[in-house]
Amino acid sequence: MYDLFPKDDWNPGHPSDDDDLWRYIDFTQFVAILENEELWFASSAKFFDPFEGALPEKAIELIAEQVPDAVEEPERIVTRLYDALRYMTYVNCWHQRDQETAAMWQLYQDQGKEVAIKTSVRGFLNALPDKANLTTGLVSYEEHDYDDFTVTRVSPFFHKRPSFDHESEYRAVVSEFEVADGARIDSRYVEKIDQETPPGLAIPVSLDDLIQEVVVSPVAGGWMKSLVENVVRTYGLDEVEVRWSNLTEDPF
Template identity: 35%
Template structure:
């Protein structure tokens, strides 16, 4: 779903409650008082990639669950948060606080909701940089899918048990202090130093207080991550073994394919092969 263009309309609502009311009223609502902001989506046939080490791939195949990490577990300290500049700007423009206090700014920077994220690379072909960044040495694989297949493959959580919402979209990159504002904006925006990732995200927002548990459709580790059930035959088109891997790794992946019989092809990545060597022979 594509939301309003923030460049075309004023994001500030007309009502203006007193700042002292914000903390008590916004725990499960939009913490900044801005209008809804939704990420831009893309065509269903857009190729997407997920790079992972062998252990995570084996877990995906054995459990048929796609791991969604809690935003607090990401290495980037800006992940899922406003910058200080924007948090202070919201207080001044929305709540009329001329001199924002540090504790108030921290409230606007932090998000009370729980967001769990599955990150993919939105690119037609493989990325050498992401092979090196997201796989341990030569011990990794890349799973290829499409946007539409990701959406169709994810089962989600039982709506009658857990209050949640799923959102899909492209990550928007920005200069620090110039990011979009709105409930989903910090989750679907990143600093421009990460623009090479061309990220596409599936985001699960949970509004209930979760306990560590296993239910039929998911494995829940509150504040850490959630494994959501997926249809592997829909999700996975192809699997590429790390370009630097020895033959043993492809043997392992082929054993997984034989034992679990998912309908995907397996190839060794040839992006670093010598141009004069026929890798197909």
Template identity: 30%
Template sequence: MSEEIPVPPAPDSRTIWRYLNMPQFLSIIEREKLWFSRTTEYDDPYEISIPSGDISRYVDLMREEPDFDSETIEQMVGAVEDLMPSGIESFSNYIYANSWHINENESDAMWKIYSHTHEGLAIQTTVGNLREALNSEYDMKIGEVQYIDWNQASGFVMPIQFAFLKRPDFAHERELRACYVNREELEKVDGAVADYDHETPIGEYIGVSVPKLIDKIYTSPKSPNWFHEMIKMILDTYDIDAEVRKSGVYKKSHSA
């Protein structure tokens, strides 16, 4: 039985989006797999980092400890301040994530950031569909990323929990993550603490049931008609029963 580690909850009914280019989409439906990136591959240098607020919380608790003299407590405090951040961050080589955008509606920003050409598309689904579609032996954690002031204490203690924390600078992403610890690689390390220098794969493909995953497909707001029709043909070829819609982000509606 896997250890139950709580992460920020995500209701199964929550609508999520994955904005893609054409090669990424074809990879998903041809392989029937989703790409999970090692968290060191993300742009944010604070991935799998412990907020300074959490370190301060631990330091304060130690200084209130009545069973040790002041010299011993200060030695313990120094060890926490020096070793805890590096200890947590060393796990970034072993934690893998697949990211989605949480929104009831399309996002102009996400189209511009993640679909750089007119031949882009987005998968619309729900958290429940993603949870059901994933086929993995890993202990998969699915949750909403929390955007906090780094001086604030999160209360988290396990490395994978810190995969669900980011600074407010990234709040526009409204990110949902599916994450796991690559325990096969972790078991190769001699000792209980992760070795940051141990070479691990930059990413892994994890099996997924594509028909269960996809609810709707939206084609880019600037995509030509032939691209829209081609996506329909591709879905028919792979026997995927999903509605294909043209994005209405730049279309003026009389009911608006």
């Protein structure tokens, strides 16, 4: 098989280890993390953005040049392979800011039944298993057709269009994609990959490292903070602070 990933030593940009990360989730997802001590890495093919994991046209052309001349429609072959890559690449997303963000609360709003896990880059990395084959870093927001695109197995998943830059994403990405010897890259190849691969991966984490604070939604009812505190204590996280969102402060 020709080289699909010509520069696999590339790494995304990375913030300081002390920088803050936020994960905005609903209460049931939060409890699931505590109960299972796992983070869910979703297949990138299931994300809202149809450009998730897509290559710019010029990058497709460069890779297609390596395809043997005997292969018909080499650019279509490359496009199918990178489409299949999306189904077997799993992503866990965080918001990288030094403070909570009103836009993110609104994006994940669920009638006040949401919380934000606050951690640091160091805490997040320490929480993950040592042997996890993960790439972590910041998403770059560029127009999709820009020229300076380094092609690796994971680089397409660290680039998004500028219309998503409010997300200010920090990601952990794991790819399990391999092209089987003799695989027939025909019109049904991507469909077959979709049918045979799971919608995500559950990766174990250390809760003590992962969770530094839990922040309660600014539109939550008064009972919500007490509920979150009780749940956090039930799971033995006695050192974790639970607090209201700063956006609840009244200036008058």
